Amino acid sequence: QKEVEQDPGPLSVPEGAIVSLNCTYSNSAFQYFMWYRQYSRKGPELLMYTYSSGNKEDGRFTAQVDKSSKYISLFIRDSQPSDSATYLCAMSDYKLSFGAGTTVTVRA
Amino acid sequence: EAQVTQNPRYLITVTGKKLTVTCSQNMNHEYMSWYRQDPGLGLRQIYYSMNVEVTDKGDVPEGYKVSRKEKRNFPLILESPSPNQTSLYFCASGQVGEKLFFGSGTQLSVL
Numbered sequence: 001q002k003e004v005e006q007d008p009g010p011l012s013v014p015e016g017a018i019v020s021l022n023c024t025y026s027n028s029a030f031q032y033f034m035w036y037r038q039y040s041r042k043g044p045e046l047l048m049y050t051y052s053s054g055n056k057e058d059g060r061f062t063a064q065v066d067k068s069s070k071y072i073s074l075f076i077r078d079s080q081p082s083d084s085a086t087y088l089c090a091m092s093d094y095k096l097s098f099g100a101g102t103t104v105t106v107r108a
Numbered sequence: 109e110a111q112v113t114q115n116p117r118y119l120i121t122v123t124g125k126k127l128t129v130t131c132s133q134n135m136n137h138e139y140m141s142w143y144r145q146d147p148g149l150g151l152r153q154i155y156y157s158m159n160v161e162v163t164d165k166g167d168v169p170e171g172y173k174v175s176r177k178e179k180r181n182f183p184l185i186l187e188s189p190s191p192n193q194t195s196l197y198f199c200a201s202g203q204v205g206e207k208l209f210f211g212s213g214t215q216l217s218v219l
Contacts, residue, residue: 006150034207043112043198043210082161088151094204095166096141100150 006089006099009061014107019076023089023099025092026070030091035074038101047087048074074107079106114199121189122219127202129184129214131181133198138205140182141166142174144195145213151198157182158204189218 006023013019021035032051036044048063056063058078064073072091076083083104089099112133121127134139141156143166153166157176171193174187182201187192194217200208 008148041196041213041215043200043212044208045210046207047208095153095156096208098143098151100148106196 003097004089004099007052007102008100009102010105011098012105012107013081015081017106019074019079019083019104019106021071021074021076021087021102021104023091025072025091025097027091027093027097028070029093030097032092033063033072034090034092034106035061035063035089036088036098038088040085045087059088065095077105079104081106081108082089094104110209112201112209113201114197114214116214117212117217118215120212120217120219123190124188127186127216129186129191129197129199131184132180132184133182133199133209133210133212133215134180135201136179137201137203137209138179139208140176140199141208142182142184143200144193145198146195152204154184154197160217166179189216191194191218194218 035048037047053067060077063076074106086101086103088101132194138159143151152168155174156164197214199211202208
């Protein structure tokens with residue numbers, strides 16, 4: 001079993017829809033939780049970073065962490081075509097472990 | 109500008125011909141790491157380094173070597189490349205447990 005499991009997708013949504021992305025994990029030692037966005041043929045870039053259970057908002061993005069259920073989510077409100085990318089969840093104790101990524105396409 | 113620089117961006121080589129992919133960061137980060145990315149498998153860690161002269165294996169280290177003689181540089185060495193090492197490679201740096209900054213990637217094809 002992988003340490004980090006991510007919903008594989010792909011997801012295709014119309015512009016303006018809410019995008020919901022999810023990951024589960026098995027390692028209770030993970031303390032830091034991140035979401036990276038990766039455009040085609042580019043390096044991943046950090047989107048959201050949190051180290052506690054609960055919600056964290058940044059503009060149209062909300063990251064949710066539930067440590068008791070070992071579950072994290074990313075919500076994108078009012079999605080735009082520019083949000084079309086692959087989204088990777090990542091978690092860390094001293095080493096970063098990534099999910100396999102979910103490719104999202106936002107249709108204009 | 110803070111950045112992680114990888115070279116080359118694209119590389120085509122033949123089986124068995126030694127190659128090196130360079131990685132340099134200008135942020136004085138202690139932690140550096142190499143990943144490979146393959147369709148459906150996500151990012152898998154090859155090697156990482158917690159500081160100068162301190163390196164350790166990641167999840168898929170077979171067939172790779174690294175060195176960390178200076179803080180800013182972390183080259184990835186393939187002594188005898190094979191076709192199953194055809195992949196997209198990323199170098200990253202950061203502070204331990206915190207966010208990583210990624211390079212632009214190296215697309216390697218081994219024929």
